[in-house]
Amino acid sequence: MQPDPSPGRSPSMPRLALASLAGTAIEFYDFFVYGTAAALVLGPLFFPSFSALAGTLAAFGTFGIGFLARPLGSAVFGHIGDRYGRRPVLLGSLLLTGLATVAVGCVPSYASIGPTAPVLLLLLRFLQGLGLGGEWGGAVLLTAEHAPEGRRGLWSSFPQMGPPVGFVLANGTVLVLSAALTEEQFTAWGWRVxxxxxxxxALAGLWLRRSVEETPQFRALAKTGRRSETPLRDVVRGHWRLLLLTGGALASGYAVFYATTTWSLAYATKQLGLDRTVVLGCIMTAVVLKGLLTPLLAVLGDRYGRKPLCLAGCAICAVWMFPFVALLCAADPLLMTLGFLGALLGMVTTFAVVGAYLPELYAPRVRCTGAAVGYNLGGVLGGALTPVVATALADGDGPPWGVALYLSGMALLSLSCFALLPETNPAVAGPGAGRGTRKGAAEAAAPA
Structure with a gap:
């Protein structure tokens, strides 16, 4: 990633970091609150003719549609970001996701409008995913393209803290409502709040982002007329291998996160018979600690390189999944929290540095599209199917060891993909780092 070639006053990095963090937190709040509702109430309300297991699977199926929409959102908003600027992406994606989420809360249940209800749910979940697919690329580039080289990992970790903040907001709201309302009230209307x-x-996020400045690297692209006319085509044709590797590399982190935060909630409440407020409290504790560790691990990425941390995170996930399942099945809050924390420690060791890592793999002219599509492709591979697969594998007596085997296999897949990616931190790999993978590397690294 080249230094700022354009003159002008230096922006306030804390202000930019806050704007990026706030936006991703709000958008992931929207995305996560659906996952929590899918685990708790959407099955009976929108798929009442199904059995309890089939209803949960169907609800998680609509949850997965959001992940399938995310790469499409990355392509649409990535085109806007590479052609017209990173700033429009920040505003448009936040508005779309916020409107779709509010609309989900207004959809009548199956009992009121019949089959139209799950169809509307599916459509709105798709729009949620579309908006979130664009959010990550814009938020990360806002910090990555403004940050000084030696601190790029640190500043680019702020958008990565958005997901845990959004998760805590979403589940904290559900937790308060669960404690304050009866089961009948929560099912009737409380889940909609x-x-x-x-x-x-969303309005608060738009206000925070209203005065965000365009990034210096995009201003340089616009000034020299070297913007890509067809960013998605350029990325797919020139860097398809890089896209597949980054998608596979990030798949494990997604799988582990959603197994921990979404599947575990459904399994613990329905299979183990635990109270949802207890399980939510355990998960939220682990997620908060994950968020606090993110900037610390990002600093290590600035010092020792992005790739070593990514490999270490995948290795932790590979060895921890069987203890994770055992601790979950112990049904003890302290042990469950320990299991959740170990799983999320592996995930965040990788994801703390990807905010800097992925943009550094692509040239500025296709960076918004390439980084965002690669990131969200990992979401499809690891996040979309994991709650469904894990629920199916856990249908039976005894601990769900099949889930542990599945997650460990995903971690080994991601480990293999990261092993094939280059180091991009110039402080570790030297000048010329971050030049893309072998085929198409020269074009990927060419100065815009």
Whole structure:
């Protein structure tokens, strides 16, 4: 990633980091509150003719549609980001996700409008994923393209703290409502309140981002006329191998995160019979600690390189999944929290540095599209199917060791993909780092 070639006053990095963190937190709040609702209430409300297991699977199926939409959102908003600037992406993606989330809270149940209800749910979940697919690329580039080289990992970790903040907001809201309302009240209307709250959060996010400046590297591209006319085509044709490797590399982190935060919630409440407030409290504790560790691990990435941390994170996930399942099945809050924390430690060791790592793999002219599509392709491979697969594998007596085997296999897949990617931190790999993978590397690294 080249230094800023354009003159002008230096922007406030803390202000930019706050804007990027706030936006990703709000958008991931929207995305996560759906996952929590899918684990707890959407099955009976929108798929009442199904058995309890089939209803949960169907609800998680609509959850997965959001992941399938994310690469499409990356392509659409990535085109905007590479052609017209990173700033429009920040505003448009936040608005789309917020409106779709509020609308989910307004959809009548199957009992009121029949089959139209799950169809509307599916459509709105798709729009949620579309908006979130564009958010990550814009937020990460806002910090990555403004940050000084030696601190790029640190500043680019702020958008990566957005997901845990969004998760805590979403599940904290559900936790309060669960404690304050009866089961009948929560099922009748209480679950809708977090979706309606997304409207206020979206307005707050738009206000925070209203004065965000365009990044220096995009200004340089616009000035020299070297923007890509067809960013997606350029990325797919020139860097398809890089896209597949980054998608596979990130798949494990997604799988582990959603197994921990979404599947575990459903399994613990329905299979183990635990109270949802207890399970949510355990998960939230682990997620908060994950968020606090993110900037610390990002600093290590600035000092020792992106790739070593990514490899270490995948290795932790590979060896921890069987203890994770055993601790979950112990049904003890302290042991469950330990299991969740170990799993998320592996995940965050990788994801703390990808905010800097992925943009550094692509040239500025296709960076918004390439980084975002690669990131969200990992979401499809690891996040979309994991709750469904894990729920199916856990249908039976005894600990769900099949889930542990599945997650460990995903971790080994990601480990192999990261091993084939280059180091991009110039402080570790030297000048010329981050030049893409072998085929198409010269074009990927060519100065814009």
């Amino acid at each position: 977090p979706f309606w709250a997304a409207g206020l959060l």
